[in-house]
Amino acid sequence: MKTDCLHRDDHRCLVTRSVDLYWKRAHRDLYPQGTVVDNTECAHILPHALGSFDPDRAQEVENAAIIWAALYKYFPALVGQIAPDTINCSTNGITLTATLHEYFGDFELYFERMEQPxxxxxxxxxxxxxxxxxxxxxxxxxxxxxxxxPNPDFLQVHCVIARILRVSGIDRKIDDMIEKSKMDDWHIRPDGGTDLAPIICRRLLMHV
Incomplete structure (x- = not known):
């Protein structure tokens, strides 16, 4: 996925236009001296975690089904375009600098669709x-x-979630949850004991 998105995006962050550092080092003859570089990453528009579950664990399968049912209910345009097994498709990826990836993943940066394609x-x-x-x-x-x-419908979902998180105050509740739990990025305990549904469903509007 990252390779495809980097190639599609001209090996640059789509926002800053900085060239991927490692690509530039390997292809110095393609760029003039002084070309701005940065560490780039392939950011999932709809989170990678939505496709990461163990099919042999009933609780994880149930959680995934709940989350995807919520997504399809609130965002019917997603039906037929993306599912757990296609979460890593190039249309669900966008090349960003590492810093912008963090902002984007936290819904601090989003893309508002305009009339022009x-x-x-x-x-x-x-x-x-x-x-x-x-x-x-x-x-x-x-x-x-x-x-x-990048799929406009996926970016629209990201945009809508970002807006609702702010208006509803759910983002602040999630921040409080992170501070109290001291868990990892998706608040998942390493021993597998975390019930994912309440956490991710809040993030994806199940309880809005």
Missing amino acids: NTYRLVWEENFFEKAFAPKVITFAAKDPSVLL
Whole structure:
């Protein structure tokens, strides 16, 4: 997935246009001196965790079914476009710097769809340093047309979730949960004892 998205996105962050550091080092002859580089990552638009569960564990299968049922209920445009086994498709990926990936994953940065195809307004929930240097509007274009661009419906879901998290205050509740639990990125205990459904469903609007 990362390789396909990097190739499609011209080995650059789609927001800052910084060239992937390791690609640039391996292809110095392609870029002029002074080209801005950064560590890039392939950010999942709909979280990778939605496709990560053990089919042999009944609780994980049940949790996944609940989460996907909620997604399809609230966002019917997703039906037939993405499922647990296609969560790593290139249309669900976007090349960002490591820092912007963190903001995007925390719904602090999102893309608001505009009328022109594949064109989005960047929305920042905080006055991050990178905001001053980022474009206000961005139009995606594929360097390699054989790799499909980020799916507008997936980005719209991300956008809607970000808005509702802010308006409802759920984001603050989740932050409190993280502080109290001291768990990892998805608040999952390493011993497998965490019930994922209440946590992820809150994140994905099941209880909004």
